[in-house]
Amino acid sequence: MLPSYLHCFKLFFSLVILATSLDLALGHNISQRSSTFPEPKWGREVIAEMTHNNSGQRISKFHFSHVRPSSTVYEQNIAAQNLVRRVMGENTARHFNLTVDNTLTKSEKDAFHLLKKGGNIVHIVGNSVTAAVSGFHYYLKHYLNGHISWDYDQLELPDTYPDVDIYIKFPERFRLFQNVCTQSYSYVWWNWARWEREIDRWALNGFNLVYAGTGVEAVWTKVYRELGLSQREIADYFSGPAFLAWNRMGNVRGWGGPLSVAWHSGQSLLQRRILSRMRELSITPILPAFSGIVPNAFQRLYPNAQLSKLSRWCNFEDKYCCPLLLDPSDELFSKVGTKFLQEVIAQFGTNHMYSADTFNENIPQHGDVEYLANVSRSIYQAMSDVDSNAIWVLQGWMFVNQVLYWTQDKVKAFLTAVPQGKLLVLDLAAEQIPSHDRLHSFYGQPYIWCMLHNFGGTLGMHGSLPKVNADVHQVRNTPDTMVGLGMVPEGIDPLHLCVITGRSSSKEHSRHYGRT
Structure with missing residues (x-):
């Protein structure tokens, strides 16, 4: 995303980018640690318990059990073991026995148990494939000084594997990765080999909720x-491959296009492989839904439809510029919305999580x-008419980027028009400009605290570790509606992500974590 009136703060954002680790930013509850490392006080159950928001109001339970993949335990066990074989090779993989046990924890949150008492096999049990695989990665990093990054790996391991008996439970239900713009900034030209490596890295680092927008233009x-x-x-409407993120969000049309027939077919096939692997590893894909944005040709087709131009973006x-927005009161809104989602599900299946961003940098x-309430109500209704278990995943960037427009009464009307628990808000750039405080925990809707640590695909070696540590600890100990943590970079910085998702493999860190 490119901030509009916040362009002048872009440098500020890039200079305060954050760096932390999986153990601090994604933060586990750990039942056994070295005595030199104090037990952190995460102390909060959001999904499995009743809680209160900052206004003292009672908040209903949020249940997301229906978004888990439907594969059998046998299939999940094979998937977990296959990932270890891919990254470690057959010989080393034989030292790790990964299994999935859905009864490992009573809550919906992920957990894993590492056990080795003599012998040469490390037993890893997780309540999902992602949990089991992240348990393997945890042992690799903190007991074997191994390292698997986005670009390079360090897999020269010791001859003997230390004993271990440790149980770790993730504090939140979701660990989200990826910004919708990352699809254009970083992923656009990837082949399956690069995608396979990327998806493995998501699972190894515990991410279980990721945008999956590849190939949507073929559906449209x-x-x-x-x-x-x-x-x-249609060809005049779609932008070129590198600009599809902004075409999908209604910022531009036609720029860098058109798309070829070969592009559509290739991306559709690639999306099926991506989704198959994500589901295999119990990573929930967020699929696109109808946001109300339509091509300008709708004026020819439906001259009586209630259509309005979106605002000009970045002086195009x-x-x-300026695709059309279909008014939510128009009966065509429901027709287009349900037709599109039906086709998405027919082609790609579903795990009930859907993305729609109508006003992303569009005022x-x-x-x-009442108009704003009707927009959000209609977007969700088009989803739920097709999928009664639908959950709308909404970027909260508009509440930062257009803060002068999105006053509290407007935000409340927009968010509360959707049934509570059916809208999942992404609090983007929460490490710098958190919206959850100003907007009273999004007026009862669940949200994910998201770190947006770079813009425009730019990379850099900088960070603010103390701040992110303090902020994450604070929000975890505040009774509100947070159900996850997210990392949503617009550029994939291997060094930065490695620092975020795992401590370095130095001996000091290994001792710090009680290596035997």
């Missing part, structure tokens, strides 16, 4: 053709709270 092409758009009108000229044309 089919839907648009059935609605009556010509092939030329008329030819490339609404109206300031009426």
Whole structure:
């Protein structure tokens, strides 16, 4: 994303980028540690218990058990072991026995148990594939001085493997990775080999909720053709591959396009492989849903439809700016929304998590709270009409980027028009400009605290470890509606992500974690 009126703060954002570890930022509850390392006081159960928000109001339970993959335990065991074989090789992988036991914890949160008492096999049990695999990675880092990063690995391991008996439970239900813009900044030209490595890194680092927008233009092409758009009108609307993130969010149209037939078919096939592997590893994909944004050709097809132009983004000229927004009160809204999601599910399946961002760096044309409520209500209704278990995942960036527009009454109207627990807000840039405090824990809707540590695909060696440690500890100990932590960089910085997701493999850190 490119901030609009916050352009002048872009340098400020980049200079305060954060660096921390999986143990501090994603933070486990650990039942056994070295006596020199104090037990952290995470002390909060959000999903499995009742709690209160900052206003003292009672908050209902949030249940997300239906978003877990539906594969059998046998299939999950094979998936976990296969990942270890991919990253370690067959000979080393034989020293690790990974199994999935859904009864390991009574809550919906992930947990794993590491056990080795003599012998040469480390037994790792997790309540999901991601939990088991992250348990393997934890042992590799903290007991074997191993290192698996986004680019390079250190897998020269000792001859003997230390004994261990440790149980770790993740404090939150979700660990989210990826910003919607990362699809264009970083992923756009990847082949399956690069995607396979990336997805393995997500699982190894415990991420269990990730955007999956690859190939969506092929779905839209089919839907648009059935609605009556010509092939030329569709081609004129889609931007080029590197700019699809902003086309999807209604910021630009046609820029760098058109897309070829080969691109559509290739991306569709790639998306199926991506989703298959994600589900195999119990990583929940967030699939696209209808946000109300449509091509300008809708004016020709539906001259009586209630359509309005979106605001101009980053001074793009008329030819490339200002797609149309379909009014939520128009019956066409439901028709398009349900038709699109039905086709998404038909082609890609579902795990009930859907993304839709109508006002991402687009200022609404109206300031009426009822209008805003109707927009969000209609977006969710189009989802739930197709999938009664649908959960809408919403980027909260608009509450930062257009803070002068999104006053508390407007935000409340927009968020509370969706049933509580059916809207999951991503509190983007929460390490610098948190919205959850100003917006009263998003008025009862669950949210994920997200660290947006770089913009525009830019990378850098800088960070603010003390701040993120303090902020994460504070929000975890505040009774509100947080259900996860997210890392949403726009550029994949291998060094930065390694610092975030795992401590270094120095002997000091190994002793710190009680290596025997």
